[in-house]
Every structure is written in structure tokens, then in C-alpha cells.
Amino acid sequence: MRKRILWGAALATLVVALPVTAVQDQAIPDDALGLSKTSVYDVPDPAVFAYSDADAGSVGKRAERSYHTAPPMIPHSIVDMVPITQDANLCKDCHVVPEMIGQKLTQGMPVPAPVSHFVSVKKGQLHMGRWNCTQCHAPQAKVDVLVQSTFKKAR
Numbered sequence: 791m792r793k794r795i796l797w798g799a800a801l802a803t804l805v806v807a808l809p810v811t812a813v814q815d816q817a818i819p820d821d822a823l824g825l826s827k828t829s830v831y832d833v834p835d836p837a838v839f840a841y842s843d844a845d846a847g848s849v850g851k852r853a854e855r856s857y858h859t860a861p862p863m864i865p866h867s868i869v870d871m872v873p874i875t876q877d878a879n880l881c882k883d884c885h886v887v888p889e890m891i892g893q894k895l896t897q898g899m900p901v902p903a904p905v906s907h908f909v910s911v912k913k914g915q916l917h918m919g920r921w922n923c924t925q926c927h928a929p930q931a932k933v934d935v936l937v938q939s940t941f942k943k944a945r
């Protein structure tokens with residue numbers, strides 16, 4: 791009985807120890823630990839990027855949607871409009887215009903928030919779960935990404 795336990799313990803140590811030595815044998819080079827192509831000991835100097843400083847209404851074109859039902863990205867600057875608080879929501883002033891839903895938009899006109907955002911379109915009553923617009927809608931910045939996405943939007 792005693793002998794069997796000892797054997798069991800010996801076997802268990804072997805099983806635990808094996809993968810450790812296996813991993814130690816194939817050390818990962820310093821410059822292959824992350825997405826960055828430099829050593830982890832280097833102080834990185836990422837390229838500076840900025841969000842669009844175009845005023846709302848001056849962009850005139852909408853960002854391509856990644857997929858059907860994706861919240862569209864914000865093409866204009868929002869610096870003077872955030873943070874959105876309980877009492878102040880500038881986004882709402884331009885975008886919560888239920889009478890404009892389905893109407894033809896001309897250049898410079900805000901895209902009306904869709905029917906899904908309302909409790910009652912007729913009463914112009916926004917669903918309060920949609921109050922914090924930036925929870926779902928994000929502004930876009932031009933950046934050189936470390937890894938290019940291969941994601942394709944659905945047809």
C-alpha cells in the first residue's frame with residue numbers, strides 16, 4: 791500500500807515537471823512577446839494620433855458600418871459635447887429629431903436617431919437606455935493599426 795502511494799507521488803511529480811521543462815526549452819524572444827515588433831525592454835514610442843476635429847455638420851459623409859446593426863461611428867468631433875451627463879446631452883439636440891426619421895437628408899443635416907432609440911417616436915420620447923450615446927457610438931481616429939483586421943462586413 792505504502793509503496794503504491796510512493797509510486798503515485800513520483801509519477802505525479804513527473805507529469806507536473808515535464809511541461810515546465812518543455813516550455814523552458816523554447817524561450818520566446820524579447821521582440822516576439824506582444825504585438826509590438828520591438829523588444830519588451832525598449833521604451834515604446836507610439837505614433838501620435840488625433841480624433842477628427844471636424845465640426846458636426848461639416849463632414850458630410852458617414853463612416854462605413856462594420857456590419858448590419860452595428861452602431862455607426864461618429865464622423866465629427868465631440869470634444870465640446872462630452873461628458874454626457876444626466877442634465878446635459880448636446881447629441882440629443884441635433885440627433886433626437888423623430889420628425890426627421892425617414893425624411894431625405896441634405897448635406898450637413900444630422901442623421902436622426904432611429905426608431906429603435908425611442909419609447910415613443912410620436913411623442914419624441916427617447917428610451918433612457920439610449921441616453922448615454924457614447925456608450926455605443928464612438929468617434930473615429932486615423933491610426934496605423936499594429937495588426938490589420940481581416941473582418942469583412944456582411945452583404
Ligand code: HEC
Nearest residue numbers: 846847848849850852862868871880881884898899900923
Ligand atoms: C450640431 C449638431 C450635432 C451635434 C451636437 C452632434 N451631432 Fe452627430 N452628426 C451631426 C451631423 C450633421 C452628422 C452627419 C455628418 C456630418 O455632416 O458631420 C452627424 C453624424 C453622426 C453620426 C453618424 C450617423 C450615421 O448614420 O453614420 C453619429 C453616430 C453621431 N453623429 C453621433 C453623435 C453623438 C454621439 C453626439 C454627441 C456626443 C453628436 N453626434 C452630436 C450633427 C451633430
Ligand code: HEC
Nearest residue numbers: 859860861881885901902903904906919920921922923926
Ligand atoms: C445601447 C447602444 C446605443 C446607444 C446608447 C445609442 N445608440 Fe444610436 N445606434 C445604436 C445602434 C446599434 C444603431 C444601429 C441601428 C439600430 O440597430 O438601431 C444606432 C444607430 C444610430 C444612428 C444612425 C441612424 C441611421 O438611420 O443611420 C444615429 C444617428 C444614432 N444611433 C444616434 C444616437 C444618439 C444621438 C444617441 C444618444 C441619445 C444614441 N444613438 C444612443 C446603438 C446605440
